[in-house]
Amino acid sequence: MSIEAKFKKLGTDNAPGQEVRQSAAGLEALMRGAPLEGRPVDFSHGDVDAHEPTPGAFDLFSAGVMSGGVQAYTEYRGDLGIRDLLAPRLAAFTGAPVDARDGLIITPGTQGALFLAVAATVARGDKVAIVQPDYFANRKLVEFFEGEMVPVQLDYVSADETRAGLDLTGLEDAFKAGARVFLFSNPNNPAGVVYSAEEIGQIAALAARYGATVIADQLYSRLRYAGASYTHLRAEAAVDAENVVTIMGPSKTESLSGYRLGVAFGSRAIIARMEKLQAIVSLRAAGYSQAVLRGWFDEAPGWMEDRIARHQAIRDELLRVLRGCEGVFARTPQAGSYLFPRLPKLAVTPAEFVKILRLQAGVVVTPGTEFSPHTADSVRLNFSQDHEAAVAAAQRIVALVERYRA
Amino acid sequence: MSIEAKFKKLGTDNAPGQEVRQSAAGLEALMRGAPLEGRPVDFSHGDVDAHEPTPGAFDLFSAGVMSGGVQAYTEYRGDLGIRDLLAPRLAAFTGAPVDARDGLIITPGTQGALFLAVAATVARGDKVAIVQPDYFANRKLVEFFEGEMVPVQLDYVSADETRAGLDLTGLEDAFKAGARVFLFSNPNNPAGVVYSAEEIGQIAALAARYGATVIADQLYSRLRYAGASYTHLRAEAAVDAENVVTIMGPSKTESLSGYRLGVAFGSRAIIARMEKLQAIVSLRAAGYSQAVLRGWFDEAPGWMEDRIARHQAIRDELLRVLRGCEGVFARTPQAGSYLFPRLPKLAVTPAEFVKILRLQAGVVVTPGTEFSPHTADSVRLNFSQDHEAAVAAAQRIVALVERYRA
Numbered sequence: 083m084s085i086e087a088k089f090k091k092l093g094t095d096n097a098p099g100q101e102v103r104q105s106a107a108g109l110e111a112l113m114r115g116a117p118l119e120g121r122p123v124d125f126s127h128g129d130v131d132a133h134e135p136t137p138g139a140f141d142l143f144s145a146g147v148m149s150g151g152v153q154a155y156t157e158y159r160g161d162l163g164i165r166d167l168l169a170p171r172l173a174a175f176t177g178a179p180v181d182a183r184d185g186l187i188i189t190p191g192t193q194g195a196l197f198l199a200v201a202a203t204v205a206r207g208d209k210v211a212i213v214q215p216d217y218f219a220n221r222k223l224v225e226f227f228e229g230e231m232v233p234v235q236l237d238y239v240s241a242d243e244t245r246a247g248l249d250l251t252g253l254e255d256a257f258k259a260g261a262r263v264f265l266f267s268n269p270n271n272p273a274g275v276v277y278s279a280e281e282i283g284q285i286a287a288l289a290a291r292y293g294a295t296v297i298a299d300q301l302y303s304r305l306r307y308a309g310a311s312y313t314h315l316r317a318e319a320a321v322d323a324e325n326v327v328t329i330m331g332p333s334k335t336e337s338l339s340g341y342r343l344g345v346a347f348g349s350r351a352i353i354a355r356m357e358k359l360q361a362i363v364s365l366r367a368a369g370y371s372q373a374v375l376r377g378w379f380d381e382a383p384g385w386m387e388d389r390i391a392r393h394q395a396i397r398d399e400l401l402r403v404l405r406g407c408e409g410v411f412a413r414t415p416q417a418g419s420y421l422f423p424r425l426p427k428l429a430v431t432p433a434e435f436v437k438i439l440r441l442q443a444g445v446v447v448t449p450g451t452e453f454s455p456h457t458a459d460s461v462r463l464n465f466s467q468d469h470e471a472a473v474a475a476a477q478r479i480v481a482l483v484e485r486y487r488a
Numbered sequence: 489m490s491i492e493a494k495f496k497k498l499g500t501d502n503a504p505g506q507e508v509r510q511s512a513a514g515l516e517a518l519m520r521g522a523p524l525e526g527r528p529v530d531f532s533h534g535d536v537d538a539h540e541p542t543p544g545a546f547d548l549f550s551a552g553v554m555s556g557g558v559q560a561y562t563e564y565r566g567d568l569g570i571r572d573l574l575a576p577r578l579a580a581f582t583g584a585p586v587d588a589r590d591g592l593i594i595t596p597g598t599q600g601a602l603f604l605a606v607a608a609t610v611a612r613g614d615k616v617a618i619v620q621p622d623y624f625a626n627r628k629l630v631e632f633f634e635g636e637m638v639p640v641q642l643d644y645v646s647a648d649e650t651r652a653g654l655d656l657t658g659l660e661d662a663f664k665a666g667a668r669v670f671l672f673s674n675p676n677n678p679a680g681v682v683y684s685a686e687e688i689g690q691i692a693a694l695a696a697r698y699g700a701t702v703i704a705d706q707l708y709s710r711l712r713y714a715g716a717s718y719t720h721l722r723a724e725a726a727v728d729a730e731n732v733v734t735i736m737g738p739s740k741t742e743s744l745s746g747y748r749l750g751v752a753f754g755s756r757a758i759i760a761r762m763e764k765l766q767a768i769v770s771l772r773a774a775g776y777s778q779a780v781l782r783g784w785f786d787e788a789p790g791w792m793e794d795r796i797a798r799h800q801a802i803r804d805e806l807l808r809v810l811r812g813c814e815g816v817f818a819r820t821p822q823a824g825s826y827l828f829p830r831l832p833k834l835a836v837t838p839a840e841f842v843k844i845l846r847l848q849a850g851v852v853v854t855p856g857t858e859f860s861p862h863t864a865d866s867v868r869l870n871f872s873q874d875h876e877a878a879v880a881a882a883q884r885i886v887a888l889v890e891r892y893r894a
Contacts (some may be wrong), residue, residue, distance in 0.1 A: 085611040085761070092764040131556040140553055147546055147746065150537040154746030190596050190748070190770040197769045205491040206612075219768045226768060340553065340560030342596070342748075342774035355491075358498040362625045362632060363603045364596040368748035368774045 122444035128466030146373025160188025215453030274415025302418030528850035534872030552779025566594025583723035621859030680821025708824030
């Protein structure tokens, strides 16, 4: 594949944060009515001013800077002292052992962990099972390494509330067709649904049967709403621990994205490869930033409960606003801060509507096509926003749905 | 290529900072005499405690944190306000225009810039001209993307002091053989030599003649010693600006490695590809860290001169110590903080001697084989260290050379 062809597939025009590089040419002719007033809301990512970084994070960073060279130049997989702190916390959270020395790597964000994990498991031509819809980078990573994506559907729309809706037959078919890597996010990005204990059990059993490696992106697994139960794949009896890599990070729930931190843990062989690659990708997660992880999973009592309660309140009010619009379907997110409403048929294309939302309502959302070719009629909202501003923005979305209804 | 084969080539056992993961098994039998006392010195990278980060860097970081979400979530290519500040400074330094909007990307370290630049220019099977010796990651990057390395020799040993010693005929042969990318560091890592105006002019002319893209790693180009003149390839009249990417960063001279910052600038088309890839590699250089770049190329008057003078003093004393040992050859570095002495024939292998240096003398150096298959008899020292400790460590190196002399 030529370098031009390879990069042509890597479009980022609709990626969160990149809207500033979009052109609005040709939209004027389609627009109806006047702009809607209101505080702009960028639902493409969380608002860390509304939900601030974990208290103490900056002090830990400062202490890292003060400690000087030892914190600036860590092993590529991250400072051992910090890995020693994190491993038991991650083990307690996920219910299975974590080897601080050989089974854990600190990365530049969870994106860094995902990149390294896919690079360390997918060679050219390898088949990789990918959920539709799921985080858009999953597909792009597989394509970048010239793997072949085998889609597995997640029917979060029809599934009852007790399960995410994974097509388990589809997953087995993917394995039967030769896929030896399965990559998925739990809670699902964009739908916010959590895989049930039964679904995780089945994934574990299928992975074991076919000898597949599973990369579980659990970035949002700490922010769980009332009534949600969560099952960690890596703690399943059926799994071979060497065939699972779990990815997490403090960028979302903890609002620490500005420090670019993530972790991957599990399989020693895969972590070892990931570190070898990290050495030529970016050497290490920023040394001083790594120090911030000392406070991760060690937040003050009540801090997480409060953060969850605030997000649950925003979620519930957004759901009321969106469901008040005829033809909108929105499943209740069980964890994380993504809402993925399906919109009714409009007189403009979904891509046009997303741009119109930005230009006429000051509302940035991520188009559904980023997550699956089958979800063009949906948009993703990261509702980790100022409560009032988010509700007002959702009302503007509804107003424009009415205005552009087909 | 299988994933195992691909990663087997990516060895990092001798990479700087990774010595903690080495085994010393089997060395005991080879060792002669008692350990040498002295403060341990890790010459594999600079000592940012001895040469501290640029004053004000931490304050800029703090201000970045205070500014919140806008600094945490920048464009993938980095904050535009910061790019607007940097572009004219980089243009003034290199003598050619820099397009802040489309021709500049902020990356996680210069390593991040190198990775993205190679990924954006080298497809499977592409031939890439690589200097021997040069920064070890260059070769590994080409191999990772399954390019084919075409070595071009740098005869820094025999060349007179007015030139680095590049085999220009060899470079043209590489282009004739089909290489369309040339990747090199200037000043050269590990030899510390600077390419002459004539060499840079010839590289520019050859690149233009063969339509080749040049990636110039100028990481150390600010730390120049008395008498060194420096020519920026990107400012050469012969070059097509769209075929050159220049890489720099504040990790070395400015001791800001703990923030993980680098930049690449030049070709708009290549920078655009690099950003697309950054979106799936690590999203962006840590947002808060980017703020530190506001102070880059804006240091207090005299700060750089002082930093250069201190390094020149260390360089000169290390050269005296090393040249006092019979059979050691060490060319005078013209810029940067790398010394690459060639050692006389020893009774142990070069790899063993490097381990012995660590175990018996508390001195970490990088083996010459990391930079070229032809420089196994050399070791690289990053002499950005505490002056006295570095001199004492060099004396221990000399003492062990005597002890193990063949």
